[in-house]
Amino acid sequence: MSDRIHLAVALDGAGWHPAAWRERTARPAELTSPAYWRALARTADDAGLLLATIEDALSLGGRSFEQDAETRRDLVRGRLDAVLVASFLAPVTRRIGLVPTATTTHPEPFHLATGLQTLDHVSRGRGGVRLVAGSTAQERANFGRRADGPTGLPASGRVEDDPALLAAFREAGEVADVIRRLADSWEDDAIVRDLASGKFLDRDRVHNVDFEGEFFSITGASIVPRSPQGQPLVTALAHQSVPYRFAAEHADLVFVTPADAAAVHGIRSELAEAADAARTLDEPLRVFADLLVLVEETPAAAAAVWNRLQERAPLTTDARVVVGTADDVVDEIRALADAGVDGVRLRPARLPADLEAIADRVIPRAASAGILLPDDGAPTLRERVGLPRLASRYARQEVGA
Amino acid sequence: MTRRRIHLAAHFPGVNNTTVWTDPAAGSQIDFSSFEHFARTAERGFFDYLFLAEGLRLREHRGQLHDLDVAGRPNTLAILTALAAVTEHIGLVGTLNTTFNEPYELARQLGTLDLLSGGRAGWNAVTSSDAFHGANFRRGGYLDHADRYVRASEFAELSKALWSSWRDDAIVADAETGAFLRDDAIARVRHETRLFDVDAVFDVPRSPQGRPVIVQAGDSPDGRDFATAHADVIFSLHTAFDDAQQFYRDVKGRLAAHGRDEDSLKILPAATFVLGDTEAEAREHSREIALAQVRPQTAITYLEQIWNRDLSGYDADGPLPDVEPDTGVETAQGFAGRHAAIRARVGQLRAQATAENLSIRELVIRLTANHTFVGTPEHVASEIDRYVQERATDGFTVVGHVTPHGLDEFTEKVVPLLQERGSYRRSYDEGATLHDLLGLPPVVAGAPDTPGPHDTATAAAR
Numbered sequence: 001m002s003d004r005i006h007l008a009v010a011l012d013g014a015g016w017h018p019a020a021w022r023e024r025t026a027r028p029a030e031l032t033s034p035a036y037w038r039a040l041a042r043t044a045d046d047a048g049l050l051l052a053t054i055e056d057a058l059s060l061g062g063r064s065f066e067q068d069a070e071t072r073r074d075l076v077r078g079r080l081d082a083v084l085v086a087s088f089l090a091p092v093t094r095r096i097g098l099v100p101t102a103t104t105t106h107p108e109p110f111h112l113a114t115g116l117q118t119l120d121h122v123s124r125g126r127g128g129v130r131l132v133a134g135s136t137a138q139e140r141a142n143f144g145r146r147a148d149g150p151t152g153l154p155a156s157g158r159v160e161d162d163p164a165l166l167a168a169f170r171e172a173g174e175v176a177d178v179i180r181r182l183a184d185s186w187e188d189d190a191i192v193r194d195l196a197s198g199k200f201l202d203r204d205r206v207h208n209v210d211f212e213g214e215f216f217s218i219t220g221a222s223i224v225p226r227s228p229q230g231q232p233l234v235t236a237l238a239h240q241s242v243p244y245r246f247a248a249e250h251a252d253l254v255f256v257t258p259a260d261a262a263a264v265h266g267i268r269s270e271l272a273e274a275a276d277a278a279r280t281l282d283e284p285l286r287v288f289a290d291l292l293v294l295v296e297e298t299p300a301a302a303a304a305v306w307n308r309l310q311e312r313a314p315l316t317t318d319a320r321v322v323v324g325t326a327d328d329v330v331d332e333i334r335a336l337a338d339a340g341v342d343g344v345r346l347r348p349a350r351l352p353a354d355l356e357a358i359a360d361r362v363i364p365r366a367a368s369a370g371i372l373l374p375d376d377g378a379p380t381l382r383e384r385v386g387l388p389r390l391a392s393r394y395a396r397q398e399v400g401a
Numbered sequence: 402m403t404r405r406r407i408h409l410a411a412h413f414p415g416v417n418n419t420t421v422w423t424d425p426a427a428g429s430q431i432d433f434s435s436f437e438h439f440a441r442t443a444e445r446g447f448f449d450y451l452f453l454a455e456g457l458r459l460r461e462h463r464g465q466l467h468d469l470d471v472a473g474r475p476n477t478l479a480i481l482t483a484l485a486a487v488t489e490h491i492g493l494v495g496t497l498n499t500t501f502n503e504p505y506e507l508a509r510q511l512g513t514l515d516l517l518s519g520g521r522a523g524w525n526a527v528t529s530s531d532a533f534h535g536a537n538f539r540r541g542g543y544l545d546h547a548d549r550y551v552r553a554s555e556f557a558e559l560s561k562a563l564w565s566s567w568r569d570d571a572i573v574a575d576a577e578t579g580a581f582l583r584d585d586a587i588a589r590v591r592h593e594t595r596l597f598d599v600d601a602v603f604d605v606p607r608s609p610q611g612r613p614v615i616v617q618a619g620d621s622p623d624g625r626d627f628a629t630a631h632a633d634v635i636f637s638l639h640t641a642f643d644d645a646q647q648f649y650r651d652v653k654g655r656l657a658a659h660g661r662d663e664d665s666l667k668i669l670p671a672a673t674f675v676l677g678d679t680e681a682e683a684r685e686h687s688r689e690i691a692l693a694q695v696r697p698q699t700a701i702t703y704l705e706q707i708w709n710r711d712l713s714g715y716d717a718d719g720p721l722p723d724v725e726p727d728t729g730v731e732t733a734q735g736f737a738g739r740h741a742a743i744r745a746r747v748g749q750l751r752a753q754a755t756a757e758n759l760s761i762r763e764l765v766i767r768l769t770a771n772h773t774f775v776g777t778p779e780h781v782a783s784e785i786d787r788y789v790q791e792r793a794t795d796g797f798t799v800v801g802h803v804t805p806h807g808l809d810e811f812t813e814k815v816v817p818l819l820q821e822r823g824s825y826r827r828s829y830d831e832g833a834t835l836h837d838l839l840g841l842p843p844v845v846a847g848a849p850d851t852p853g854p855h856d857t858a859t860a861a862a863r
Binding site for chain 1: 422423431432433437456457458459465466467468469470471472473474475476478479480482483485486487501502503505506509510512513514516517518519536537538539567571572574576579580581582583584586587592597598599600601602603604605606696698699
């Protein structure tokens with residue numbers, strides 16, 4: 001008997017396969033249109049998925065370190081700011097968590113934090129973020145503010161062997177920290193509207209964050225009153241030690257990429273070790289495994305599509321790939337659930353085709369197989385993943401005093 | 402003779418003493434339902450756009466958070482983008498600072514809003530140089546006052562270059578050949594000056610209106626120059642008829658030097674309104690609202706900001722304080738102008754209070770709660786029309802005094818009268834974009850007309 005788990009989906013352009021836009025079911029001319037994103041989000045929402053992540057990057061070539069990333073004309077190019085896409089989708093969806101990607105190197109942490117708080121307000125408690133550390137040379141040239149930064153993974157492939165990447169993760173940690181501090185800066189009941197005293201605000205319940213870090217400082221409180229979740233759900237994607245440590249220290253939920261179900265145990269122990277060393281959050285870190293999926297009615301049909309796509313532009317990916325039927329995907333989800341993950345994030349190879357297959361075939365089968373946690377009606381994303389609504393750190397101090 | 406078309410914008414009542422939170426009908430300034438109500442009302446009234454201010458830091462008074470007025474507001478870009486999902490026609494314009502943003506990021510955020518709204522985005526470009534707000538940002542408070550508009554101007558130049566760097570027909574998405582983009586789909590944008598060193602390839606496709614509408618709100622000579630060079634709309638404070646007419650002539654007269662015609666820049670001053678069934682009822686209502694906007698504590702706090710002293714011992718219904726303002730250490734270098742300015746301001750206020758025999762509270766009411774249009778709906782409609790027909794404005798940016806219902810009465814009572822006069826639209830029939838609604842000339846196409854890399858540094862250096 002498996003533990004029941006959540007299902008999430010990762011949305012990006014025409015899907016995760018670089019040739020997906022060339023399929024007949026794709027809508028390549030509409031990838032930055034409101035109708036396209038509204039349709040994707042509604043499909044995912046109606047299907048009962050826990051959350052949708054929305055990819056982003058700050059250059060035409062995405063986060064690729066390849067030299068030709070900006071000059072290639074055969075791949076999907078052009079995208080929208082993910083925090084704003086999530087804000088746009090909030091009023092037209094009901095239950096699904098909205099988790100945009102944000103890079104931590106260039107944006108102003110204050111703007112990012114208030115944007116996420118506003119996402120939480122407009123979605124009535126369904127806002128999150130996936131933080132990405134580091135920048136590419138193309139991103140730095142676009143901003144023109146910093147010359148130094150990572151130039152790619154070092155030859156060893158390990159983040160800890162590149163000082164620039166290590167610095168990027170330290171900066172990401174500061175961004176995660178101030179997102180939470182600013183979210184806490186207004187206590188829940190700071191707005192009093194007291195006619196007798198003439199005060200709109202109880203100034204003792206709003207707190208300057210006075211954050212002074214290695215990379216930036218922020219003095220004031222947020223401009224946004226406390227949002228329904230208190231803090232947005234902070235997530236990260238991690239493949240190796242330094243990102244695991246970052247997630248264990250700063251995230252509520254981590255997306256990992258086990259090669260198979262057997263690899264989950266090792267990842268979980270490494271995350272637990274990192275959490276023992278660095279985690280200050282009271283709650284446990286939720287772990288979701290990524291699966292890249294291509295779903296057709298028969299194995300042969302799936303293989304045929306896959307071969308066609310790979311011939312056109314081969315996919316290189318960090319995640320396990322499942323090419324097959326809905327039952328094949330359900331089997332993989334069950335194996336991961338048995339291995340002890342809290343959830344699985346599906347990356348559709350093709351959009352909207354594989355998202356529709358997930359909605360129409362994978363989820364109903366996984367549900368009837370008893371693998372999925374039913375919607376318990378909890379009002380916020382944080383509560384749906386089994387995490388408590390955090391009290392403001394300032395309110396906690398008062399209780400302790 | 403055809404009548405000049407009135408343009409109206411709607412300002413969401415925000416963080417200031419003119420927004421009356423003590424009104425029993427006042428609602429949340431944060432809940433999305435408030436914004437949705439406001440946007441739907443504005444759309445029902447066929448407004449050109451709704452307009453949001455921006456918050457960079459909570460206001461403080463004498464070292465503590467200011468607690469008398471509405472405080473706290475959402476992030477401007479996020480709320481406008483959420484509104485794009487629940488509206489169909491109305492423009493979505495936000496104030497966004499050129500000092501504490503970076504062009505590539507802000508241009509892609511505004512480009513995102515523009516695409517998700519189908520070409521309805523606008524940007525009120527403002528500047529800031531003060532360390533108080535800067536303390537919340539990486540850039541901090543270092544920017545010299547003199548550089549504010551240099552940065553703003555280059556920021557706008559660079560943003561326009563980014564927005565026009567994609568060909569309209571950049572995406573071919575030819576599944577057979579495998580070409581997603583044309584070869585010459587995107588021009589590289591280079592901008593290298595004292596303030597910027599950007600070598601960018603933009604990643605947001607061109608929007609249906611070419612680029613967001615640019616609004617400008619400053620009134621200094623630098624601000625007017627910025628407006629005539631870059632803006633599509635001016636949000637001015639010139640509402641007295643003669644003053645408005647003079648400002649209108651001055652600004653429109655400067656356009657020719659930039660190769661622009663009169664219609665390419667709309668002037669929409671901020672205007673408040675109070676309605677009544679009779680003139681007397683409207684005046685009475687205006688008086689009640691003013692008293693709610695300027696409560697005794699608000700009046701004292703207002704003066705304390707000028708005097709830089711504790712004035713809590715003074716009676717708001719009594720005369721102005723007899724103490725001198727605290728102008729700080731007089732010997733500090735570079736601050737002589739500020740001391741003189743404060744003393745001059747205090748002298749001016751004393752003269753006005755004496756001449757008109759005003760208490761502290763009445764003086765502050767004159768200064769901050771002076772309603773632009775007071776009267777019957779017929780009177781207000783006829784005044785708005787007169788300003789536009791006689792070239793004092795192209796319309797107004799209307800702000801109510803209650804959140805979020807402050808626009809309801811105007812939409813229900815004044816708008817139909819403007820329509821009857823034949824000077825206001827009865828449907829959104831001009832087109833789909835904010836440029837269309839404002840009657841602005843189309844944005845000159847980008848990359849197709851100007852092959853090769855943009856070099857905005859050359860333009861900026863001229």
